[in-house]
Each structure stands twice: as C-alpha cells, then as structure tokens.
Amino acid sequence: MTTYALNSNVLEKTLSVREPIIEVRNLDQRFKTTSGSTVVALDNVNVSIGDTEFLAVLGPSGCGKSTLMQIMAGLVKQTSGQVQLKGKNVKGPNRDIGIVFQRPALFPWRLVVDNVMLSAEVLGMERSQAKVRAQELLELVGLGDSGKLYPYELSGGMQQRVSIARALMHDPEILFMDEPFGALDALTRETMGLELLRIWEMKRKTVVFITHSVTEALFLADRVLVMSARPGRVAEDFKVNLPRPRDLDVMSTPGFSEAAGHLRHLLGATIGE
Amino acid sequence: MEKPLVVTTQKKSTDMKLRRMRPDYFLIPAVFVAFIVVWDLFITFFDIRSVILPRPLAVWQNFISGLNPESPLNYYAHILSTLYEVLSGYVIGAIVGIILALMLSQIPLLERVFKPFIVAFQSIPKIAIAPLIIIWFGFGAGSKIALVILIVFFPVLVNGLSGFKSVEPERLAVMRSLGASQWKIFSKLVLPGSLPFLFAGLEVALVQAMTAAIVAEFLAGRQGLGVLIIQMEQVLNTGGIFGVLTVLAILGWLLTMILNLIRKKLVFWSDAERSRK
Numbered sequence: 001m002t003t004y005a006l007n008s009n010v011l012e013k014t015l016s017v018r019e020p021i022i023e024v025r026n027l028d029q030r031f032k033t034t035s036g037s038t039v040v041a042l043d044n045v046n047v048s049i050g051d052t053e054f055l056a057v058l059g060p061s062g063c064g065k066s067t068l069m070q071i072m073a074g075l076v077k078q079t080s081g082q083v084q085l086k087g088k089n090v091k092g093p094n095r096d097i098g099i100v101f102q103r104p105a106l107f108p109w110r111l112v113v114d115n116v117m118l119s120a121e122v123l124g125m126e127r128s129q130a131k132v133r134a135q136e137l138l139e140l141v142g143l144g145d146s147g148k149l150y151p152y153e154l155s156g157g158m159q160q161r162v163s164i165a166r167a168l169m170h171d172p173e174i175l176f177m178d179e180p181f182g183a184l185d186a187l188t189r190e191t192m193g194l195e196l197l198r199i200w201e202m203k204r205k206t207v208v209f210i211t212h213s214v215t216e217a218l219f220l221a222d223r224v225l226v227m228s229a230r231p232g233r234v235a236e237d238f239k240v241n242l243p244r245p246r247d248l249d250v251m252s253t254p255g256f257s258e259a260a261g262h263l264r265h266l267l268g269a270t271i272g273e
Numbered sequence: 274m275e276k277p278l279v280v281t282t283q284k285k286s287t288d289m290k291l292r293r294m295r296p297d298y299f300l301i302p303a304v305f306v307a308f309i310v311v312w313d314l315f316i317t318f319f320d321i322r323s324v325i326l327p328r329p330l331a332v333w334q335n336f337i338s339g340l341n342p343e344s345p346l347n348y349y350a351h352i353l354s355t356l357y358e359v360l361s362g363y364v365i366g367a368i369v370g371i372i373l374a375l376m377l378s379q380i381p382l383l384e385r386v387f388k389p390f391i392v393a394f395q396s397i398p399k400i401a402i403a404p405l406i407i408i409w410f411g412f413g414a415g416s417k418i419a420l421v422i423l424i425v426f427f428p429v430l431v432n433g434l435s436g437f438k439s440v441e442p443e444r445l446a447v448m449r450s451l452g453a454s455q456w457k458i459f460s461k462l463v464l465p466g467s468l469p470f471l472f473a474g475l476e477v478a479l480v481q482a483m484t485a486a487i488v489a490e491f492l493a494g495r496q497g498l499g500v501l502i503i504q505m506e507q508v509l510n511t512g513g514i515f516g517v518l519t520v521l522a523i524l525g526w527l528l529t530m531i532l533n534l535i536r537k538k539l540v541f542w543s544d545a546e547r548s549r550k
Contacts, residue, residue, distance in 0.1 A: 073450055093452040105443035108542040109465045121461070122451045150542055170451070 021174065021206050022049040022072060028080035029067055029232075040231035041067045045081070047225055047234065051173075054200060054207045058214065061269065064232025065210045069176050072181035072208070073097050085174075095123065098167030098205075102160035102179040106151040112162050113138065114146035119170040130169070137165040140199060157188040164199070174206045181216070190248060193219055201245060216261045218244060218256060226266050236266055327512035335516035346501070346513065348520055354497040356524070358414050358486045362421025366482070367475060370426045374433030384434070391430065399424045400488055417489040417497070424485040425478040430470070436470025437463055442443045469543040472536045479532055483525055 029042040041064040049055050057065045070076040072083055074092045074140050083090040085097075098119075106115045120130035137145050141161040143154075152160055160180060167175055180196075181189045193216060200207055211217050217224045224238040240259065242250055250256055309329045315321070316328055323331060331416040377384040403420055410416035440463055448458045490499025498517050505513035540546050 070446075074448055075446055093450050095452065097450060099450045101443040101446065103441075103443050105441060105447055107444065107462065107465070109468075109540075118447070118461070119451050122448065122453045122457055152542060152547065166447075219330060 005147070013161040014231045019051050020048040021051040021053075021086055022047075022208075023082070023084040024048070024068075024165065025082040025084075026072065027068070027083065029064065029071065029076075030079045038130035041235050042071075042078075045232065045234055047237070049208060050208060052204045052206055054209065054220060054222045056217035056224045057208065057227060058212065058217040058224050058263065059227030059235075060212060060229045062231040063227040064107070065227055066178055067232070068227075069178055069208060069210055073099060073176055077166045081197050095170060096173045098170065098172035098175050100160070100177040100180045101115055101168045102174065102182045104151070105157070106159055106162055106166075108151050110151075111147065112143065112149050112151060112154070115151065115162055116147075116165045116169055118166055125170070134165070134169065137161075137168055140168075140202070141165045142195065155188075157184050157192060160184065160192065161195070164196070168199075168203065168205075172205070174208065177207065179208045179210055179212070182211070189216070194248065196220065197246060214260050214267065215251060218242070218259055218263065219248075219251060224263065226263060235269075238263065238266075289392075324509050324511050327515055331512040332515040332519065335512045336519050337512075337516065339516050339520065346505075348498070348501070348517070351496055351498045351501045351517075352520065352524070353500065354414065355469070355486055355490070358417040358489075359421060361445050362418040362486070363425050363479065363482045365418070366422040366425030367424065367429050367478065370429030370474070371433050371471065374430050374437055377430075378434055378437035392393050392425075395427050396415075397433070400485065403485075403492055412493045412495065417486050417494065420485045420489045421482045424481045424549065428474040428477040428481070430474075432470045432474025432477075433467065436467030439470065440466055468540045469545055472532075472540055473482075473545075475532060476529075476536075479528055480525070483521070483528075487521070 024045055024047045027042055027045040028040070031039045033039055045064075045068060047055075057068065060063045067076065071078045072085070074090045074094050074097075083170065085094060106112075107118065110118070113131070116134040116137055117127075117130050119125075120127070120134070134149060135144070138144050141164055143158060143161055143165070146154065146158065146162075149231060154162065160183075164180070177196075181192045183202065183210055196207075197220060207220075209217070209220055218240055221240055224240060225234060226236045227233065228235040228239060238259075242253070242255060242259075308536050313329050316326060327335075338344045339346060341347055342349060348355055377387060388475075399420070401422065406420050406423070407416045410419045444462055444466070445458070448462055453461070486497070487499040487502075488498040491503055494500045498521055505517070537546070
C-alpha cells in the first residue's frame with residue numbers, strides 16, 4: 001500500500017541548507033464524515049524542516065494545514081505515513097514543542113504570569129526558577145509589568161503575546177503557530193510579525209507558522225510551503241530569497257512583490273482546481 | 274514568600290468602593306419605605322380586616338415577639354430545624370450532583386445511557402414527589418432533607434455536566450501538547466473552567482432548596498418555619514404568618530449573599546461575572 005517514493009526534490013533543497021529537525025514522509029490523513037463518505041485532508045505530504053528554520057505553511061482554509069500541524073505536534077494520529085522529530089517517530093505530545101493558536105487560549109482564572117508558568121507546573125519545573133523565567137519571557141514579549149494582571153485586562157494583541165511567552169516557557173526547540181495573528185487587526189498584526197522575528201532571531205527556534213496570508217508568510221519565513229485544498233497537497237515548496245534581518249520596508253521591494261505575485265497566482269490556481 | 278498554588282487570587286479593586294456610592298443605595302431603602310406606606314394606606318382606604326392582611330406595624334410586632342426567646346412562639350428552634358434541613362440537603366445534593374456530573378462527563382457511554390432518564394426525571398415537578406418521600410422517610414427531618422437533596426441534585430448535575438464538557442478545544446490542546454496527565458488537565462483546566470456553570474446551578478438550587486424544605490414541612494413535620502406557618506394558619510394568625518415570611522426572606526437573602534461571596538471569589542474572571550453590573 002504505502003509507497004516509499006520520497007519527494008527527493010524537497011529533501012535535497014533543505015538537507016543542503018540545514019540539518020532537518022522534522023521529517024514528514026508520505027503523510028496521509030483521511031476522515032470519515034457522518035454521512036459515511038471519506039474526506040482526504042492530507043494526501044501524500046512530504047516536508048523536511050531544518051533546525052532553526054522559519055517555515056510558513058500557506059494555504060486556503062480547508063487545505064489541512066492545521067491538521068498537518070496537529071499531526072506533527074502529536075495531537076492527532078495520522079492515517080498513514082511517517083512523522084519524525086529529531087529522528088524519532090512522533091507518537092504523542094512532545095516536550096520539544098510549544099504551540100500558539102489563533103485564539104490566545106489563556107486560562108482566564110490565572111494571572112498573566114501564572115499563565116506563562118503553566119507548562120512549568122505541568123512539567124514539574126522548580127517554581128522559583130520558573131517564576132524568574134516567566135518574568136524574563138514577559139519582558140521578551142514586551143509585557144514586563146503586566147504579570148500581575150488578568151488576561152481579560154489585556155488587549156487581544158497583548159493576550160497573544162502572553163500566549164507566545166507561555167509557548168516558550170519550557171524552552172521547546174520548535175514553535176508551532178497556527179494562524180497566531182489571524183484574529184488581530186492589520187496594524188497589530190504587522191507589529192506582532194516584527195516582534196516575532198525579533199524573538200526568533202534572539203531565541204533561534206524552529207518555527208512552523210501556519211497562515212493564509214501571502215504577505216505574512218513572505219515577510220516572516222525562510223521557506224513557504226504552499227498547500228492546495230481538498231485534498232491537501234504540497235503545491236510548491238518556495239524558498240524566500242529576502243535578506244535578513246527584515247523590517248516592514250522589505251514588503252515594498254520588487255523581490256517581495258514578485259514573490260507575492262507568484263504565490264498568489266499559485267494559490268489562485270490551487271483554489272480554482 | 275512562596276504563594277500557594279490556588280485558582281483564585283484576591284484582588285482589592287478600588288472601583289468596587291466607588292460603585293457603592295451609586296444612587297441605588299439611596300433608592301433601595303426609599304422604595305422599601307414607599308412600599309410599606311402604600312401597604313398601610315391600602316388597608317386604611319379599603320378597610321381590610323387584619324385576618325386578610327395585617328398592617329405593617331402588626332407584622333413588625335409579630336416579628337419582634339418571634340425574636341424574643343421568652344415568647345412561646347419564638348423562631349429559634351424552627352429556624353435551626355429549617356436551616357439544618359436546607360443546608361444538609363443542599364450540601365449532599367450538590368456533592369452528589371457534582372460527582373455524578375463528573376462521572377457522566379468522563380464516560381460518554383454512561384452519559385448517553387443516562388441522559389434520557391435524567392431528562393425524563395427532570396420534567397417531573399419534584400415537589401409532587403413530596404408525599405411519597407414522607408411515606409418513605411417519615412415525619413422527621415429525614416424526609417425534608419431527602420426532598421431538598423432531590424431538588425438540588427438536578428440543576429447541579431445538569432449545569433455541572435455542561436460545565437465539565439465546555440472545555441475550549443485550544444486550551445485543551447495546550448495542555449495535551451505538554452503531555453499533561455488526565456488529573457492535571459482536570460485540576461488545572463476542566464474544574465476551574467466549569468465553575469461558572471456550577472455556580473449557575475448552585476444558585477438555582479439554593480432557592481429551590483428553601484422551597485422544598487418549607488413544602489415538606491407543610492405536609493408533615495414537628496418543627497421548622499413551615500410547621501410554624503401551618504400552626505399560625507390554623508388559628509388565622511395572619512400577622513404571625515407574615516412575621517415568619519419575613520424570617521424566610523432574611524434567611525434566603527443571607528444564604529444567597531454567602532453563595533454570591535464565594536462565587537465572586539472563585540469566578541471573578543468569567544465573562545458572565547464581569548458583565549454583572
């Protein structure tokens with residue numbers, strides 16, 4: 001049944017650059033709907049993500065990009081295919097991973113600082129050390145003096161910053177972000193993008209960033225994995241050749257608009273399919 | 274130095290004090306006084322006999338004499354009986370409701386099997402079971418407590434069940450992605466998240482618990498505020514009945530206040546709580 005035809009193109013491209021930290025091979029995901037028909041959410045997805053790489057997964061809604069992330073995070077079991085994290089098969093949740101969702105998903109009954117410390121409690125880290133680290137992380141995301149507030153006292157953008165700090169608390173090597181700025185207004189969104197790049201450059205994590213915004217994907221990522229919908233397939237593995245560090249001005253360069261045009265065309269083609 | 278890990282943290286908010294200065298606190302007593310005056314004028318105007326409706330002053334005198342421990346019709350033993358029935362029935366009913374809600378929320382099969390029975394049972398007016406309960410549990414406090422348990426149990430179960438099942442999927446995913454144990458997921462996420470639902474159930478249950486105890490006392494009993502009302506009814510002591518109703522109002526208000534205080538401490542963070550004035 002399973003074919004072991006590795007997508008050699010993809011592998012070559014990335015292996016030459018960085019040592020892979022995540023390897024996805026021949027990944028299929030199928031759902032049975034209540035009416036009994038089968039939906040193919042992911043169809044033979046192959047991707048290799050390099051250590052400290054910033055990968056954007058770009059696609060229309062329903063292309064299975066969130067499903068892909070949840071499988072890589074060990075939250076959902078795949079129908080077939082292989083996902084390896086640091087050379088080991090992913091069988092369940094993993095401490096090397098931190099997750100940020102579209103909604104901040106903070107625990108409203110906890111202070112901001114206690115929200116950041118959640119993973120410390122779950123993983124049994126020493127409390128006084130965790131407190132120091134939580135404060136450092138709050139400062140990193142620009143909320144150094146908001147620790148003693150409750151989440152409902154913060155704006156949506158600030159809440160999402162807390163959620164990023166929380167994801168970094170247990171110092172995971174990989175950060176999965178599922179449309180983290182999707183619920184924010186355009187201005188906040190740009191600021192958050194800049195902030196994220198700053199944090200990424202400081203912390204040097206591997207980031208898998210799921211989005212349906214072409215500009216966001218290009219502005220942030222080293223590589224954009226463009227996905228098509230129903231079934232979810234990798235339409236193109238696009239290398240972003242824009243210099244780093246980047247600021248908002250990069251968006252008005254010819255290279256950026258050319259790449260954006262290409263990706264939009266590609267997305268349009270995959271939707272029209 | 275180290276603060277214990279608790280779900281709530283006290284927060285002294287200064288705007289709470291400012292809020293107390295609003296005109297409500299003048300208008301509430303004013304409305305009360307107006308009500309008393311209209312009541313009294315109504316009796317004078319229509320020349321209503323005191324057996325039908327006593328004057329406010331008569332109610333007050335009855336109330337005061339009920340508070341006098343020397344008086345043969347004093348309230349204390351009755352208050353204790355009724356409070357005992359309400360509180361023990363309430364606590365037991367709530368605990369049983371929460372435990373059952375917990376079990377049903379954890380085991381989907383159990384919920385699917387029992388849900389139709391719960392729905393069917395819930396639609397019976399529980400007060401109608403009171404005579405049966407008295408046959409089973411006798412004339413003492415037992416039958417009253419049993420009825421209170423029965424009445425408290427359902428709103429707590431139903432609300433608890435929706436509370437335990439209302440976990441936001443992303444919050445759950447955050448916990449699961451950390452490999453959190455079932456217990457940690459429950460204690461750090463499911464339980465605190467269910468508190469607003471639980472308190473909604475507990476609030477409904479409190480009023481019903483008082484009603485259940487009084488109705489059961491009407492039917493059969495030796496002591497309690499409901500018994501006292503029946504005794505006064507038999508001698509057409511309307512003023513006395515109003516006096517007991519005053520006691521019931523105060524008790525109900527006190528219990529509600531206590532529950533509100535606990536709720537404010539525990540669920541100050543919920544959207545519903547913050548949209549309350």
